Structures are given as C-alpha cells and as structure tokens.
Amino acid sequence: MIKVNGIDIESDGVSFAGKSVAEYLAIANYDCRRIAIERNGEIVPKAKYAETLLADGDSLEVVSFVGGG
Amino acid sequence: MNAPSREEMHAALVARQGEKNVEKLQAATVAVCGLGGLGSNVSIALARAGVGKLILIDFDCVDVTNLHRQQYKANQVGMEKPQALSANLKEIAPYVELETHFVRVTEENVESLIGNADIVVEAFDNAEAKAMLVNAVLERNAEIESAEKNAEAANKEAAYTKVENAEAVNTKTVNSESTKNLKSENLKRLQYLVAASGMAGFDTANTIQTRRLSKRFYLCGDGVNDVNDGIGLVAPRVMACAAHQAQTVVRLICGMENDG
Numbered sequence: 040m041i042k043v044n045g046i047d048i049e050s051d052g053v054s055f056a057g058k059s060v061a062e063y064l065a066i067a068n069y070d071c072r073r074i075a076i077e078r079n080g081e082i083v084p085k086a087k088y089a090e091t092l093l094a095d096g097d098s099l100e101v102v103s104f105v106g107g108g
Numbered sequence: 109m110n111a112p113s114r115e116e117m118h119a120a121l122v123a124r125q126g127e128k129n130v131e132k133l134q135a136a137t138v139a140v141c142g143l144g145g146l147g148s149n150v151s152i153a154l155a156r157a158g159v160g161k162l163i164l165i166d167f168d169c170v171d172v173t174n175l176h177r178q179q180y181k182a183n184q185v186g187m188e189k190p191q192a193l194s195a196n197l198k199e200i201a202p203y204v205e206l207e208t209h210f211v212r213v214t215e216e217n218v219e220s221l222i223g224n225a226d227i228v229v230e231a232f233d234n235a236e237a238k239a240m241l242v243n244a245v246l247e248r249n250a251e252i253e254s255a256e257k258n259a260e261a262a263n264k265e266a267a268y269t270k271v272e273n274a275e276a277v278n279t280k281t282v283n284s285e286s287t288k289n290l291k292s293e294n295l296k297r298l299q300y301l302v303a304a305s306g307m308a309g310f311d312t313a314n315t316i317q318t319r320r321l322s323k324r325f326y327l328c329g330d331g332v333n334d335v336n337d338g339i340g341l342v343a344p345r346v347m348a349c350a351a352h353q354a355q356t357v358v359r360l361i362c363g364m365e366n367d368g
Contacts, residue, residue, distance in 0.1 A: 072236045074239055075246065084250070085243050102242070102321065104239050104242075105235055105335070106335040107306070107341050108233035108307070
C-alpha cells in the first residue's frame with residue numbers, strides 16, 4: 040500500500056511501487072512549481088523527484104499551495 | 109505621551125505570559141517572508157508577544173489595494189513595505205529589534221536572508237513563491253541533519269581508531285577534539301517552518317487550521333481557497349490565518365510543540 044495525503048493510491052489495483060515520484064505527480068496531474076513533498080516525514084528535494092522511487096509502505100504528503108496572503 | 113520604559117513593558121509581559129516564556133521569546137529570532145496580509149499581521153502579533161528580533165522581508169511597496177487587509181496606513185502608500193512595517197512596529201513595540209530586507213526571496217539569496225533565524229514564517233501570496241521557500245527551508249534542514257549524521261559517524265570512527273592505539277589517558281583528549289570538529293561543521297542551524305495556504309474568501313474562519321506535517325514543518329490555512337479562483341482576500345479571514353501562524357511560532361519558541 041502507498042498512501043498520498045492519507046489516501047491509498049493503489050486501492051483500485053494499480054501498483055505504484057517502483058514508479059518515480061515524478062511519474063506519480065504527472066499521473067496525478069500536480070503542478071510541480073506549486074508543491075512540496077514529504078516522504079515518510081522527510082522532504083523529497085525537487086531535484087530528486089525523477090530518481091526517487093516509491094516503495095510499498097511509503098506515505099507521501101504532497102502539499103499543494105494555493106495563492107493568497 | 110512618552111512610551112513606557114523597556115522595564116515597564118517587560119514587567120507587563122511577564123505578568124501575563126510568565127517570566128520563562130518571556131525570556132525565551134526575547135531570545136528568539138523570527139524571519140517573516142512576505143509582509144502582506146499574513147506577514148504584517150504575524151509581525152505585529154509577534155512583536156506584541158515579545159519576540160526579541162524580527163527579520164522583515166518583502167520586495168513590494170505599500171499599495172492602495174493592500175489597505176483593506178494589511179497593517180499599513182493610508183498615508184504609507186508608496187513606501188517600501190519593510191520600512192513602513194518597521195515604523196508601525198516601533199510605535200507598538202519600541203524595543204523589538206528589527207532587520208529589514210527590501211528584496212525578493214530566491215533560491216540563491218534565501219540562506220543569507222533567513223540563515224540566522226530560529227523560525228521561518230512563510231507569508232507570501234504567490235503559490236509558487238510559497239513552494240519555493242518551503243522546499244528551500246526543508247531541504248536546508250535535511251542537508252544539515254545529514255551533515256550532522258556524517259560528522260558524528262566520522263568522529264566516532266576517528267576516535268575509535270585513535271583510542272585503539274592510544275594510552276587510556278589520551279582518550280579524553282581525543283573525544284574533546286572530536287566534539288570540536290563536530291561543532292565547527294554545525295554552524296548552520298535547523299529551523300522550524302510555519303507556512304500558510306488557503307485563506308481567501310468569505311467562508312467561515314473555522315476551517316482555518318494548523319497542521320503539523322512533519323517534525324519542523326507546520327501549515328496553517330484551509331488548504332483549499334485560492335485567491336485565483338476569483339474570490340478576494342477578506343481581512344478577518346487572513347488575520348485568522350496569520351494568528352494561527354503567530355500562535356504556532358509562540359508555542360514553538362516557548363517549547364510547547366516539541367513532542368516528537
């Protein structure tokens with residue numbers, strides 16, 4: 040099971056283990072300029088989205104910022 | 109009328125917040141990145157609460173369109189925001205130490221601007237600027253932590269090798285040298301980050317919350333309501349979010365959030 044923001048992204052049978060963070064972000068349609076990602080409580084550096092591979096048991100927090108302040 | 113003395117203001121704070129907390133607040137440095145609806149309100153709350161030093165950063169000037177929610181006055185339109193906010197803060201809390209930067213925060217200058225702060229407040233209005241700063245601060249923390257781990261491991265190994273061949277008497281010297289090495293590599297300090305996302309519109313203020321996303325990263329706001337959806341920013345809701353940020357900063361400084 041791989042969780043993103045508390046939700047199991049593999050619940051419909053699609054496996055994300057072995058896919059990169061960048062691949063997941065593209066599939067989930069995230070705007071990479073507006074996000075920060077923590078994987079199991081550790082920041083994933085922006086430069087490492089392509090080389091960071093998801094593994095079973097991972098928990099991702101994808102913070103997607105909206106404008107205003 | 110003359111402003112109260114430093115001692116009078118200190119005593120008034122101690123009576124309300126407690127001496128230990130006031131001491132911790134007085135010793136703290138907080139960087140406020142962006143001095144709009146969030147940052148101007150956060151700064152005023154922190155100055156009132158007795159934070160010793162604020163680093164105020166913004167690249168913009170006060171505009172008439174800011175006055176409905178930001179802590180500036182009509183006669184300050186056209187002034188650089190850091191300078192205008194400094195003037196207002198000094199009227200409220202004359203003994204707060206202020207450092208101002210009239211500059212846009214970028215990946216290149218971020219270390220020089222916020223490197224000395226204990227806590228960084230992300231208070232930009234632009235979503236991409238928010239993401240840039242959050243990534244920069246969290247990546248910076250990760251680098252410091254990994255450097256600390258490496259130094260610790262290297263020192264342990266060095267100490268072990270030396271001790272193996274040394275007299276027991278020399279052990280102490282070796283250990284103290286190792287500690288010195290470790291410290292000299294640790295000049296950069298880990299920071300707490302308090303960011304905000306989602307505070308536009310006329311919705312209830314009750315949906316604005318503070319979430320701790322990881323050990324040193326807090327996020328305030330409703331997470332959803334985007335100013336770009338056509339809904340504007342309304343003063344009380346922005347202030348509610350700013351208040352969440354400021355309260356989180358105060359709790360962090362006073363050691364009330366260090367539970368893991």
